[in-house]
Amino acid sequence: MRITSSRVVQTIAAALAVGVIATGCASERGKDDGEGGDTFVFGAAGDPASLDPALASDGETFRVTRQAFEALIEHEPGGTKLVGGLAESWDSDKTGTKWTFNLRKGVKFHDGEKLTAEAVCKNYDHWFNWTGTYQNSAVSYYWQTIFGGFAKNESKDAPKANYKGCTAKDELTAVIEVHEPSANLPGGFSLQAVAIHSPKAIDAYKKQEATGEDDAITYPKYSQEAGTVAGTGPFRIVDWDKGNNEVTLERFDDYWGEKAGVKKLVFRTIAEESARRQALQAGNIDGYDLVAPADVKTLEKEGFQVPVRDVFNIFYMGFSQEANKALKKKEVRQAIAHAIDRENVVKTQLPEGGKVATQFVPDTVDGYSDKVTTYPFDTDKAKDLLKKAGEEKLAVDFCYPTEVTRPYMPAPVDMFELMKADLEKAGIKVNPKPMKWAPTYLDATENGTCDLHLLGWTGDFNDAYNFIGTWFAGYDKQWGFRDDKVFDAMKAAESEPDVAKRVELYKKANEVVVDYLPGVPISSSPPSIAFAKDVNPPKVSPLTQENFAEVSFK
Template sequence: MRIARPRAAKMFAAALAIGLIVTGCASERDDEESGGDSETFVFGAAGDPASLDPSLASDGETFRVTRQAFETLLDHEPGGTELVGGLAESWESNPEGTEWTFHLQDGVTFHDGEALTGEVVCANYDRWYNWTGTYQNTTISYYWQSVFGGFAQNESEETPEPNYVGCTAPDEHTAVIEVAEPSANYPGGFSLQAFSIHSPKALEAYAEEEATGEGENITFPGYSQEAGTVAGTGPFEITGWNKGNGEVTLARFDDYWGEQKAGVDELVFRTIPEEDARRQALQAGDIHGYDLVAPADVATLSGEGFQVPTRDVFNILYLGITQESNPALEEPDVRRAIAHALDRENIVNTQLPEGGVVATQFMPDTVEGYSENVTTYEHDPELAQQLLADAGQEDLTLDFCYPTEVTRPYMPAPADIYELLKSDLEAVGITVNPVPLKWNPDYTETTRDGGCNIYLLGWTGDFNDGFNFLGTWFADYSKEWGFENQELFDLMEQAQTEPDEATRVGLYQQINEMVMDYLPGVPISSSPPSIAFSADVNPPTVSPLTQENFAEVSFK
């Protein structure tokens, strides 16, 4: 794959060195070598997508790719968190919040030529509701179960009861989705990339292939692992996936219905797992941008003439504690000791970009429901040692899991953060056994299944409602936390089904205070992740949700 870039890395570096702005046409290299005039924008991704069908995914690297080709009923304003219309021009609900009506955009065409209708929307939602077998594993259907509950026929006692009732299409441009109970997940959930709308022709092809396996041995359906079958409505269509080389290729969709047409002919996502390698690829002119810039590199890249915008804070990094994995962790004093042992200010000062803050609770202060009255846990090694002694756990040993081959918006350098926290814990007498695991699928599945004593994880909000943070972890019992607290679960259910927003926000504040008293884990930090682009491109509007629209990209 030849990419559009300045004629040579040396010329680019020299121009920057004398303070010039690089404005050469991005198609120059393609013109010289192939005689064409196409423009290709290449972005360095931190990891491979799991699937080309976003319905089967729950990770940001997959959604970064699929978001360019698939669209949802609702969307977010560019650069913000306010809900706006997507494939639905407008929407409303009944007073009870159990019936959601979507008025669809006119003239929307899928990549395979099919038309968007209310019946097509219903076919997509009914497909997810009627999933069976391997599709009911949370590795594949995490978002469906989180937002809409279970399925038409649940096959496991651990699967939640379904909240989805059905979908009807009263006319060609209307879809009505009914749920059993109101939820704080609506309407925000209708903006999730996992609920992108697929072509009816594609849905028929999907049905011919099945996901197989269970536990850690899941095989995704073949259509989701190679280009050619999936079809959405976005400004780009997926044309190739070279999994061996970690490269997904998308082409401009000329019949795109929306106002924001793709500004380049071709978009390539190239997997470069190491942050240093991504930076070097940008500096060499091999790529035009990459995400999750190391804090130490922001000033360097900016000084070299690269564009390094910073997103607003909308995430949380935390130390998870799986209580059932070790009886000592069920002791409140032990969890408090862990919290007081951690020098979180050091993490913020040494590992995060400017604007990072120590977290006091399991949501950032940019989300309604943040409380100023939570119990806080200052760095106090002597108190931590005393609490361990009071609990009879002076010789505590813990397995500490951390991810490899990944960087996340809330966790720019997992191994470095792990080493600092490990040192803090050892300083108060806790023996730490390191458990490094590859992010996808080993780490996510091991932590979700309760396989670690303590572990590093985090969350970037999908939409701006406190339940999207708190409900992600504490709505009910889960293996990754391994505790039962019915008072907390009941309060979470009350907040989830409360239709009045002001009342719901008050409940979130109460929940934050309860959680930080109980201390199921330790919130560490919130971070404003940076993203970098070469000087010769007009970059997309950066999103606090990390939901950039690459159709906005063009070359200067």
């Protein structure tokens, strides 16, 4: 459901976008000399926030950087099983605090540097020694989530550092130590945010600073233009044309593994899904992500390839108790949960296979509980709870993203409008706060400046802690609450080394979180991705971690 004015604006924007594309780079596509296709153009839903994945937390950034940077551990193509990345093999001691990585031989960075254990340690020590704005959770989100704080924490809200150090045992053996065992490991070693950079590039990074705070952060220049960042991946980043919303990568011919099937890879931002679909149909792009549910069958009938990923995400409405003190009252949070018609959101906005969420993990992840508190749609009950809390005239600032589509959130504006209408029926005054996805919206939500906001999560690796531990293991500015019962439940699950016991603790933690209700879990969705008829597509990933080096033209 869209309001009329929104529909008109979006239709015009879609037409303009396709018009621009049609006059653009269609001649770049296709095949050339039999050594692999020339250029593969992919329609992205949003701009990347940074060319340095260590400074990012969003999927649009990682879609680009994943083609150029590799982590110590990766996931099997199309699956969630951990396999060797830059490390051929790895293991830990019995305590789970010392991790040994046996690196591949003959790996080169894009700038000619060699992969060594010292290079790996230089990366981890670089992140651990961040200061100033780099310690803002909007900038170093994943480092803090997986490894805690820094060599010297500058904020009382920064988590305790769990990273202890890294040692180069020999040229190709790196040993990373942490203070306490963590459910985030070894999965955390597979994150793009800790992908390995050239030591020469690290030296250049140290000469630049991120500045600002909250939702007014300025990222370092090297992360906003090509030329400095250097990884080991099958492609290297050669240009970021912000005027044309394009990032261009070229095949790295000294890549240690199988060479990419195309010579050039272009990510072109086309914010409107309808414009991305039309660009594919017109032959101006070779693929795009997050196909609108209504378009899947149409594209398939026209001969396009539209594989569907497995469900591995969660979509939620988040509350910031620091931004709006009324949200500290449990009755208010419960009222909002009862006010939202989640079944309607799933029915009208998600593809076939979408599900109403009862907790902050999808039911495909071990640790999902059948015993959580439920909050069925009930407008009258929502009104009663607001009255009980003395908040019958509650007003909220409700932030939502523009110029983006996410796997868990196919149409942010439409989903916002549905929930806004639900809240208003319960007597809540809603002040809409639209924001551009990157970096404005991401920074604002991460820093807890929105009363209500819409976000979600696609799992980084197959462990329930990667979902609930990401948000609720301790104080997080996004949510702005402190509750020992929640934090203790997370700690118990994180520190349990026995996997079977840990899964049971995850179930209990899910029950504790949903009872406290820091936000409202809305839904899970199986996102589609589309490719042209003449493309041999990559294996699609439930983690949305497609490797575009697998792409070629038929």
